[in-house]
Amino acid sequence: xxxxxxxxxxxxxxxxxVVLILHTYIGLHIIRRTLIFSDLVLDQLAAFGAMAxxxxxxxxxxxxxxxxxxxAVLLGALLLALIKPKSRAIPREAVIGIMYAMxxxxxxxxxxxxxxxxxxxxxxxxxxxxxxxxxxVSVTAVVYILILIFHFMFRRKFIDLAEKPDSVKSExxxxxxxxxxxxxxxxxxxxxxxxxxxYAFLMIPAAIAAMFTKKWAxxxxxxxxxxFIACLIGLCSSYYFNxxxxxxxxxxxxxxxxxxxxIRCLFPxxxxxxxxxxx
Amino acid sequence: xxxxxxxxxxxxxxxxxxxxxxxxxGTHVLKRExxxxxxxxxxxxxxxxxxxxxxxxxxxxxxxxxxxSLGCVLIAAAFYAFVRSRIIQISLEAVIGISYAIxxxxxxxxxxxxxxxxxxxxxxxxxxxxWAGWKQIITSLAVFSVIGVCFYLIRKxxxxxxxxxxxxxxxxxxxxxWDFIFYVLLGVVITLSVxxxxxxxxxxxxxxxxxxxxxxxxxxxxxxxxxxxxxxxASLAGLLFAYYLDFSIGPVIALFLGIELVIVxxxxxxxxxxxxx
Numbered sequence: 001x002x003x004x005x006x007x008x009x010x011x012x013x014x015x016x017x018v019v020l021i022l023h024t025y026i027g028l029h030i031i032r033r034t035l036i037f038s039d040l041v042l043d044q045l046a047a048f049g050a051m052a053x054x055x056x057x058x059x060x061x062x063x064x065x066x067x068x069x070x071x072a073v074l075l076g077a078l079l080l081a082l083i084k085p086k087s088r089a090i091p092r093e094a095v096i097g098i099m100y101a102m103x104x105x106x107x108x109x110x111x112x113x114x115x116x117x118x119x120x121x122x123x124x125x126x127x128x129x130x131x132x133x134x135x136x137v138s139v140t141a142v143v144y145i146l147i148l149i150f151h152f153m154f155r156r157k158f159i160d161l162a163e164k165p166d167s168v169k170s171e172x173x174x175x176x177x178x179x180x181x182x183x184x185x186x187x188x189x190x191x192x193x194x195x196x197x198x199y200a201f202l203m204i205p206a207a208i209a210a211m212f213t214k215k216w217a218x219x220x221x222x223x224x225x226x227x228f229i230a231c232l233i234g235l236c237s238s239y240y241f242n243x244x245x246x247x248x249x250x251x252x253x254x255x256x257x258x259x260x261x262x263i264r265c266l267f268p269x270x271x272x273x274x275x276x277x278x279x
Numbered sequence: 280x281x282x283x284x285x286x287x288x289x290x291x292x293x294x295x296x297x298x299x300x301x302x303x304x305g306t307h308v309l310k311r312e313x314x315x316x317x318x319x320x321x322x323x324x325x326x327x328x329x330x331x332x333x334x335x336x337x338x339x340x341x342x343x344x345x346x347x348s349l350g351c352v353l354i355a356a357a358f359y360a361f362v363r364s365r366i367i368q369i370s371l372e373a374v375i376g377i378s379y380a381i382x383x384x385x386x387x388x389x390x391x392x393x394x395x396x397x398x399x400x401x402x403x404x405x406x407x408x409x410w411a412g413w414k415q416i417i418t419s420l421a422v423f424s425v426i427g428v429c430f431y432l433i434r435k436x437x438x439x440x441x442x443x444x445x446x447x448x449x450x451x452x453x454x455x456x457w458d459f460i461f462y463v464l465l466g467v468v469i470t471l472s473v474x475x476x477x478x479x480x481x482x483x484x485x486x487x488x489x490x491x492x493x494x495x496x497x498x499x500x501x502x503x504x505x506x507x508x509x510x511x512x513a514s515l516a517g518l519l520f521a522y523y524l525d526f527s528i529g530p531v532i533a534l535f536l537g538i539e540l541v542i543v544x545x546x547x548x549x550x551x552x553x554x555x556x
Binding site: 031034036038085088094096101102104109113196198210211247248250254261264 | 309310314315361362365366368370371373374376377378380381383384385387388390391469473479482486487490493494497525526527529530531532533540547556
């Protein structure tokens with residue numbers, strides 16, 4: 001019985017630790033460039049791809065189902081990179097928001113015509129992280145490490161994209177690559193964690209970190225540590241008090257986020273120095 | 280002909296009501312670049328109503344449920360208004376986006392504790408526009424008229440704040456106050472519309488007509504005309520399409536709004552190209 005619990009926790013914690021590094025880093029890009037909706041677009045497209053797979057007779061959670069999600073997500077990444085309003089009156093975020101609405105509409109309409117489609121909409125929202133297994137963790141870990149290496153090699157390009165986009169040549173191409181990596185991790189994580197938890201992994205640690213430092217490396221460290229602690233607390237409380245798994249993790253992350261905002265409100269500017277000093 | 284009017288008459292009225300006020304609010308939301316606000320406020324209001332169900336065993340649309348939703352929206356509005364000038368290095372949109380995640384998790388959490396709530400989530404997403412009744416229409420008409428008058432009275436300070444929302448100037452309490460009022464009224468409109476139409480259609484009515492009008496003109500008068508025309512056209516097309524091909528109404532209307540936007544932006548691009556030649 002004890003070994004069962006140990007096994008359960010070690011798989012979960014290993015997965016969260018791996019997932020959080022890349023999510024925090026990509027989340028920082030998304031937050032600093034205010035492309036908040038892009039993650040929901042990709043999440044929703046991954047879900048739509050899986051549902052379209054079901055419509056074509058592919059079983060949920062199999063390799064082909066991942067493949068159809070991947071196709072939908074690649075298409076989404078291409079659109080995200082290409083469609084960019086020139087007018088100052090229209091924020092890019094608004095266009096991305098509409099793409100999200102359209103992806104959601106497509107899923108809902110497909111759900112209308114799919115036998116038991118409504119159940120899939122809810123299923124993709126909640127995920128099934130409780131059934132994580134070692135092979136899944138290893139595949140996810142390998143892909144994540146490959147993407148991490150890729151992002152580390154080309155970090156200058158991506159950071160320039162966020163800080164001084166005018167200086168980057170072929171901006172749309174690098175944008176596309178950013179969204180593709182975001183899409184790949186989305187496809188891997190959404191069937192396990194669900195849309196909501198995946199989104200929270202991406203946004204909350206990065207947002208907390210972004211409030212305290214402008215530098216990239218410390219931000220990833222801060223985001224990862226706070227995110228990991230929050231997830232541990234969420235995981236334990238979900239296990240011991242028998243609370244719903246995904247929502248507990250998101251709420252635990254949310255508590256840390258609100259605490260960070262309160263700290264920021266109480267100490268508006270001077271504390272940024274001391275945080276850097278603590279590094 | 281008659282059965283169509285019987286079935287689609289009230290939903291069409293509901294669409295016109297919702298889109299007339301949401302379209303105007305959309306222009307402000309666009310200027311402020313807080314696109315997430317609709318989904319976030321709707322989700323927060325939903326948490327309130329789920330909490331009322333669980334804590335007080337309140338029924339469908341009792342006053343208690345609306346009260347709890349409104350309470351949650353008030354808290355959120357105060358939070359957004361207060362926090363805007365105080366967060367650094369991240370945008371208000373990010374904070375709103377995260378508050379959405381937290382609210383959605385809270386909803387799933389409450390639903391997970393008290394089973395039988397899954398229907399609720401599905402319902403919030405796609406809504407039940409087809410079953411709009413006179414009671415809902417009249418309530419919406421009354422509430423939206425009052426809020427519309429409020430917005431007319433306070434149009435100047437609100438427009439002032441919206442126009443330079445991205446600047447860091449607004450740290451005084453006056454701006455916080457007007458922001459609070461804006462988000463509260465927006466929250467009431469969204470909560471009520473989501474009850475009728477579902478999140479998808481409300482989001483589409485809020486953002487898409489505003490963007491269509493912003494691509495065509497920057498003056499407010501013509502913008503409003505464009506917004507209402509596009510919303511009415513999309514509602515009509517969506518209702519007929521859903522009726523004949525048997526789809527959910529809300530998503531189809533959103534789809535037609537999206538199609539309008541694509542057509543308009545392609546037309547604008549082509550006309551720019553031809554004028555450049």
